[in-house]
Amino acid sequence: MIPFADLALNIPETRKPRVVIIGGGFGGINLAKKLRGKNFQVVMFDKQNYHGFWPLLYQVATAGLEPDAIAEPLRKLFGSDNYEDFHFRLVKVKSVNPVTKIVHTLVGDLKYDYLVIATGTKTNYFGNDQIKKFSFPLKQIPDALNLRSQMLQCFEQASMTPDPETQQSLMNFVIVGGGPTGVELAGALAEMKRHVLPSDYPGVNINKMNIYLVEGMDRLLPPMSKESSEKTYKYLKHLGVNVTLNTLVESYDGEVAVLKNGDRIHTNTLIWAAGVAGALIDGLPPETVERGRILVNEYNQVLGYPEVFAIGDIALMKTDKWPKGHPGVAQPAIQQGQLLGKNLVRLQRNEPLQPFEYTDKGSLAIIGRNQAVADLPGNMHFGGFIAWAIWLFVHVMALVGFRNKLVVLSNWVYKFFTYENGTRLIIRPFVRKGDRAKQRFVDQYNTD
Template identity: 45%
Template sequence: MNIANIPYPGQKKRLVIIGGGFAGLELAKKADKNKYQVVLIDKNNYYQFQPLFYQVATSGLEPSSISYPHRKGFQKDRSFHFRMCEAKNVDTQNKVVRTNIGDISYDYLAVSTGCDTNYFGNDSLKETTFALKSVSESLLMRNRILLSLEEALNARNEDELKEILSFVIVGGGATGVELSGALADMQKSILPKDYPEIDFSKMEIHLVDASPRLLFAMSENASEKAARTLRRRGVIIHQGISVKSFEKPYVELADGSKIRTRNVFWVAGVKPNSINGLDETAYNRGRLAVNEFNQVAGYEDIFAIGDTALLISDKSPKGHPQVAQVALQMARRLAKNLNSSDNKQLWEKFEYIDKGSLATIGRNAAVADLGKFRFGGWFAWWLWLWVHILSIVGMRNRVSVFIDWVWSYLNYDVSLRLFIRPKFNKMYKEE
């Protein structure tokens, strides 16, 4: 019995997709609706373009520019159904996904639950730091930054001012580098105009990275360029050292040194989101172990794609990087296989094609690793802009982002620095 109130698929098979990120949405789009009834379930009713969360957090873009309603892209497709709910577990015996709104049966199940913030066992940091894995967390971080600036106007002494205007970013991957660069741009070009009473020479941006170099997934050339550019823009880099604790107002590093601050932004790592009901042997290092067809170990009709999938092969002995391109390519290959034939013997194996990596360091600065070509600077920055504009879902969103970025480039300012506090309402309270 399908108590989630989804129409019976008739002669079609039902493909249930858990998670509407890069992989899940791409699979939903590419799956043949003449052959499958596609049911996408997600905790949010919209898609989120994760690479630009930091732009929302630093008031460079509005949240709606990087978000897109799941239903909008399928308005004319009667074989697509979306349910905003949370998948609790999978009953593999009865081929049912149990959710908080009821049970959803499946013929094929694709798990694309993505990743969450990794605190590396130090869960106390979850309550005291700010993460950046969703639009809502982006808005919370934006509020934290703006609130700090308002509080700085009322600082009672120099020590308190330094505490308020110190920002500690933990994690030297692409997000940490991009967030640091964006804050440095704000410090130089925008904030002095908004807050002329504040001496922004006292503002400090600390980037703490436990790995031996920034952008560790990219080339050494990209790492060196990123570090050099950030230092030139005033960012203080703490390299090869981890955060031990944060007990307000001090961040303690592993070497015993302390940074006084109220603002700690944790972008240090990711951990895959698991789902109950699958056998423990299906997991490897927290991710779902899959074969070359993205089938979860031990299951014929359950697949995993994107960040939560771990495909170990001769070419990828440690698995693939948890990036958007892997998720999209996995989804496309799985869709082609499912669309082509029910005979799994005819399916094609997944092979990842690395199209390169880009990371921005702020205005007119970025680094690029594109095959044998490794470069940085102005051209890499413009390339980063166009790649991200073309990757955003929805023409309206692309135009909106383009306009905001052009306006910001011309006058060094986008008027999106709004401190909006949510009002509690019993409507949001779960029964």
């Protein structure tokens, strides 16, 4: 029995082949764009009604941007006036049956001719339930808003807390994971410490604010070049971030983070940016899944099921050049979505499919004002202002929608001249489960 029998997917019957895309991320939207005007009915399922531009999520968390600047409603992208026979439904796909060719949701089932799984990743806590319970992830817009509320509430609370130890714990921020998200977040917090927080909280000694960045490997930004890692380390040190390498965070009970090297940090805020795992969907046989990703051939076809495809972060395509699969960044997802759009047309025409070949356009990470690192094709590495300017340009251009480009650009220009993070709003108070002190703090102002 369907538990939500009062709802229905309501997808019209069609004579055209039906392509069901699960996920409106980088892979899903680029595929859907390519199928516009072709002889398919396209159905997109996503558990959020927007496409998120995750590279700028940390700026929402650190009060630099509002969420609507980094997201685009999927119905706006593919509205019926400009895309015939496109259907979006806000549902979470529960499972698929590749034998009967059916997608299952709690609202109903849908038969497909072609299925594309483009579900990306979810936060990976590596089985540590305690860290999962008490830490702050940064994967979706609600996570960023929770983190923003937490950070601002910590300073509000610190301004009214006479006990020095409690105050210190409120002003200690531990970021776990020295990949791009951890590095960019650490840099943004350090910039706030310099330019924003002292004038916002004149009664609080902001020098006591500590930002810790803990990385398990021997360098920051492990996927990037050694030059970029070293520069990033130097920039963050210069900004006052406490960087610890070769160390894991072993436990966190909401009060103390215990590191493998024996260090103990009292903190109200531990941010988990240490890993992701594929957002798998039930129903595919176990032999099609390896290391949490779906095994695909060079056409993104799931092994054994020629009508089922996986693209983007969820897909594991092993090649001679990329034996462990492509990096979990936006470009492989974009390029695979675009190629699959062309290949589905070829499949309909019984033409041979084109194999996927990844064009690596390089990697970028920003640390602070005039400070970024860039690894570009041709073994070129840049740091400082040049890399920073490239980062700004690439990110504005990559944003989906003219409005978003304009809003982000104007925010950055404003920030550049004023040193202001313009959106320091606690839009909705957030209290992590089990944080009784924060709950009491929020209750005293957030009651009718």
